[in-house]
Amino acid sequence: MLETLLRAHIGDEWRDVLDELARARNWATSHDVVRLGKSLAELSAAYNDVTRAALSRPKREWLGARLVFSFVRDVPKVTLAVREVVSRRALALPSDRPLRVLDLGAGLGASSWGLVRAFALLGQQGRIEVDAIDTDRDALDLNAALVRNVARQGDVELVVHTGLVRTWSDVESRSYDVVLLGQVLSELDVELSGEERVTKHATLVTSLLAQLESSGFLVIVEPALRATSRHLHKVRDAVLANEHVSIHGPCVHRAGCPALLRESDWCHEDVDLALPQYLVPVARAAGLRYEGITFSYVILSTRGVASLPPTSAVYRVVSRAMISKGKRELHLCGYFAQGETREVAATKVDRLDRDITPSNAAWDELCRGDLLEVDSPLNKNKPRVSRVVHLRLIR
Ligand SMILES: C[S@@+](CC[C@H](N)C(=O)[O-])C[C@H]1O[C@@H](n2cnc3c(N)ncnc32)[C@H](O)[C@@H]1O
16 A cells, blocks of 8 residues: 555646646646646757757746746656665654755755655654755746745645755755755766766765765665666766765665676666556646656765675666566666675566475565565576575565
């Protein structure tokens, strides 16, 4: 049940609030399907252009499409990214003070609301105080207006302080429990070449990690495109070269990302989560998908440990299930047995239908993003779930 809630969009109760804010600015509402679909198609083309040329001259109407459509679609991304650290209370709301959050490139606040929602759905209560920083004054005004209109989810209250920046260095040196970088890395320094950009963003991420409280987390979410995901994971590898930095998701290890070995691969989430029904015609009009949301993410900290030791047999499912006659296959990422040693890999593992037993039955439930515990590491040379392997789905 909880898993179902976490894998859901924000409810229809937001629709009127979002439409009202759009109407007051003479933008298309969710009822103006054709007009909204047109803006959304333009916005989407601007984001998919790697040069980001059109994004540097955004039309005001696009902000309406972000408000009425993208905001709703994007909130669950941070909720899903932080669900594990929140559910095991590695990240918890303090009882004696607000949780302090820096949301960089906050826009309308989808990442902050995603965080609020994770705490609310996972039964925590308290107050979150967000410093929402962006270069777009109009987006920040909407961010504040949304908080004035909604203010809380369940037992979690949100307070926002907005701040306009021209450069990252404008951000004052306060310390935070959580720093959010929601779909903004891909908008920065696009003029730089691949490696230069990775180095610059690794430096930025390292400096943001230094702004965290010792128990804090940095959450980075990016679009699931091949280029943006691979860039994120190159930055991940560069930042993890510092042994004081640890990773808490999605990776179950701190070794180099196996998805970077082949140019054609990239690691991303693809969650089966249909848009609220009222937005389906809008997505159709814009030529966008309305089933499933995709994104990439990493969660980092300087709190040590967390990344699992090499003897552990915990795997992340990093592909959809491939079902063919007689077997079910998944790509798993984690430590595989290689003779006497352990090696990190992302490898296709199968289980033959004729080998189904109660101890490996969890294999049928697994989908991309799930965590799986196995009684001992799977063999890399023969990556198969046998009749005697004991599997446990960790949720
Ligand atoms: C795709 S939106 C993401 C908004 C929100 N974080 C989310 O998760 O949905 C990217 C935001 O980053 C902001 N942005 C781009 N460059 C920036 C910069 N150098 N400093 C601060 N914000 C920036 C944009 O104005 C925009 O609001």
